[in-house]
Amino acid sequence: MIEDLSQETRDHTASVVELASELVRRPSRGGMDDYGPVLDVLEDWLVARGLPHRRLHDGAGAPVGLLVEIPGGQPGPWWTLDACVDTAPYGDEAAWSFPPTCGDVVDGWLRGRGAADSKLAAAMFCHIAADLAPRAESLRGGLAVLLDVDEHTGGFGGARAYLTDPAAARPAGVMIGYPGMDEVVVGGRGLWRATITVHAPSGHSGSSKTTVGAVTRAAHLVRLLDAIELPGVDQDSEFPLPPKLSVTAFHGGEGFSVTPDRVDINVDVRTTPAFDAGDAETLVRKAVAELDAELPAPVPTEVSPVAAWPPFRLAQDEQPAAALLNTAAEAGLTVRPKTAGPSNIGNLLAGEGIRATAGFGVPYEGLHGIDERAHLAELPRVYAVYRRAVLSLLGS
Structure with a gap:
C-alpha cells in the first residue's frame, strides 16, 4: 500500500x-x-x-x-x-x-x-x-x-x-x-513566435518634410495586432483554454533628432489544437499586409518566425x-x-x-x-x- x-x-x-x-x-x-x-x-x-x-x-x-x-x-x-x-x-x-x-x-x-x-x-x-x-x-x-x-x-x-x-x-x-x-x-497551450521588422525612410525630426517613420508604422501595427479577434475555447476539442496574442517587445530608434528607419517587434501567440501555428502566422501576416496597404513604405514589413511549439x-x-x-x-x-x-x-x-x-x-x-x-x-x-x-x- x-x-x-x-x-x-x-x-x-x-x-x-x-x-x-x-x-x-x-x-x-x-x-x-x-x-x-x-x-x-x-x-x-x-x-x-x-x-x-x-x-x-x-x-x-x-x-x-x-x-x-x-x-x-x-x-x-x-x-x-x-x-x-x-x-x-x-x-x-x-x-x-x-x-x-x-x-x-x-x-x-x-x-x-x-x-x-x-x-x-x-x-x-x-x-x-x-x-x-x-x-x-x-x-x-x-x-x-x-x-x-x-x-x-x-x-x-x-x-x-x-x-x-x-x-x-x-x-x-x-x-x-x-x-x-x-x-x-x-x-x-503551444506557441508561435516571430520578430516583425517594420521599415520606413529615416529623417531628421526637425525637418520641414513630414514622413511616416518606422516608429509610427510599428505603433500602428501594434494597434492592428491588439485589435485582432481570436477564437474562444473550442468545445469540440475539449481543450479548456483559448488562444492568446501578445506584443512583447518594441525596439527602435535612439536619441531625439532622428526618426529611425527600422523598428523590431516581438509577437508571442499562444496556440491551441483548434488554432495552431499556421493559423497564428496567417493572422499576423494579414495584419502586416494591412499595415503595408494603409501606410506604405519602400521596403515591405518582414515577418521572421523564431519558434513554434505544439x-x-x-x-x-x-x-x-x-x-x-x-x-x-x-x-x-x-x-x-x-x-x-x-x-x-x-x-x-x-x-x-x-x-x-x-x-x-x-x-x-x-x-x-x-x-x-x-x-x-x-x-x-x-x-x-x-x-x-x-x-x-x-x-x-
Missing part, C-alpha cells in the same frame, strides 16, 4: 534534503554561472552509489545536463524523471531575508534559490533511481533521470541533447518535477499522467489535472511525440522571486507517490 511505501521512504527524506541543500549551495543561475560545481555534486553522489550516468553536451561541447540510466531486465518502454538544476537569477539580493545560496532548513523549509525549482526534485529523483537500481532485473523497460542545466535559459539544452543522443533509449513519457501539490500539468493535452487515463494521478489519489491527495496557459518543456516533448506531465511536488514560496523556499513536511509522501508511479510504469 502507498501508506506503507510512504512510511518506508521516511528514512530517505534526510538524505534527499542533504543532497538538495548541497545543490542549492552551488550557484547555477541559467546563462550566468558555471554549471560544473552543481554537476560535480550530483556526480559524486551517483558515483558513491554506483549509478550509471554521463554528462550531456550541446553542439559546442558545453555541458547541458546529466543523464542517469537504469535499464530493466525485461523488455518494455522507458520512462523519464526530469528536473532542472539550473535556476532563475536572484533578482535584488538585498531584498532577500536570507542568502540565496544558504541551502539551510529553517522551521521545516529548505531555503535558497532552486530549493523549489527544482533542486529538491532533482535530489528526490536521484534517490528513486538509487532505490530501483538493486531490483532492476525485475523491471520492464528502464528508468532515466534527466538533470537539465539549460532549462531556465529557455534553451532546454539538456532535453534536446537527450532526445538526439543515439545512445539513449527514447522515453515513452516524461514526468517533470516542478513543485506544488495541488495540480499535475497534463497539457499546455499544444498538448493528455487524457487522465494516458500514461504517465494516469500513474501519477492514480498514485497520488492512493496516497490520499486531491490532485487536479491542469492544462497550463504558459508553455513548458512538455510542449517540446509533445513536438517529439513524447507524452509528459509537469508539476507535483512539495509546497513552495518565492519561486523565481525573493526568499525561495520549499516546505519539507510533505516530502515523504511526494517521494512515495513518484516511486510508486515509476514502479507501476515499470511493471512492478
Whole structure:
C-alpha cells in the first residue's frame, strides 16, 4: 500500500534534503554561472552509489545536463524523471531575508534559490533511481533521470541533447518535477513566435518634410495586432483554454533628432489544437499586409518566425499522467489535472511525440522571486507517490 511505501521512504527524506541543500549551495543561475560545481555534486553522489550516468553536451561541447540510466531486465518502454538544476537569477539580493545560496532548513523549509525549482526534485529523483537500481532485473523497460542545466535559459539544452543522443533509449513519457501539490500539468497551450521588422525612410525630426517613420508604422501595427479577434475555447476539442496574442517587445530608434528607419517587434501567440501555428502566422501576416496597404513604405514589413511549439493535452487515463494521478489519489491527495496557459518543456516533448506531465511536488514560496523556499513536511509522501508511479510504469 502507498501508506506503507510512504512510511518506508521516511528514512530517505534526510538524505534527499542533504543532497538538495548541497545543490542549492552551488550557484547555477541559467546563462550566468558555471554549471560544473552543481554537476560535480550530483556526480559524486551517483558515483558513491554506483549509478550509471554521463554528462550531456550541446553542439559546442558545453555541458547541458546529466543523464542517469537504469535499464530493466525485461523488455518494455522507458520512462523519464526530469528536473532542472539550473535556476532563475536572484533578482535584488538585498531584498532577500536570507542568502540565496544558504541551502539551510529553517522551521521545516529548505531555503535558497532552486530549493523549489527544482533542486529538491532533482535530489528526490536521484534517490528513486538509487532505490530501483538493486531490483532492476525485475523491471520492464528502464528508468532515466534527466538533470537539465539549460532549462531556465529557455534553451532546454539538456532535453534536446537527450532526445538526439543515439545512445539513449527514447522515453515513452516524461514526468517533470516542478513543485506544488495541488495540480499535475497534463497539457499546455503551444506557441508561435516571430520578430516583425517594420521599415520606413529615416529623417531628421526637425525637418520641414513630414514622413511616416518606422516608429509610427510599428505603433500602428501594434494597434492592428491588439485589435485582432481570436477564437474562444473550442468545445469540440475539449481543450479548456483559448488562444492568446501578445506584443512583447518594441525596439527602435535612439536619441531625439532622428526618426529611425527600422523598428523590431516581438509577437508571442499562444496556440491551441483548434488554432495552431499556421493559423497564428496567417493572422499576423494579414495584419502586416494591412499595415503595408494603409501606410506604405519602400521596403515591405518582414515577418521572421523564431519558434513554434505544439499544444498538448493528455487524457487522465494516458500514461504517465494516469500513474501519477492514480498514485497520488492512493496516497490520499486531491490532485487536479491542469492544462497550463504558459508553455513548458512538455510542449517540446509533445513536438517529439513524447507524452509528459509537469508539476507535483512539495509546497513552495518565492519561486523565481525573493526568499525561495520549499516546505519539507510533505516530502515523504511526494517521494512515495513518484516511486510508486515509476514502479507501476515499470511493471512492478
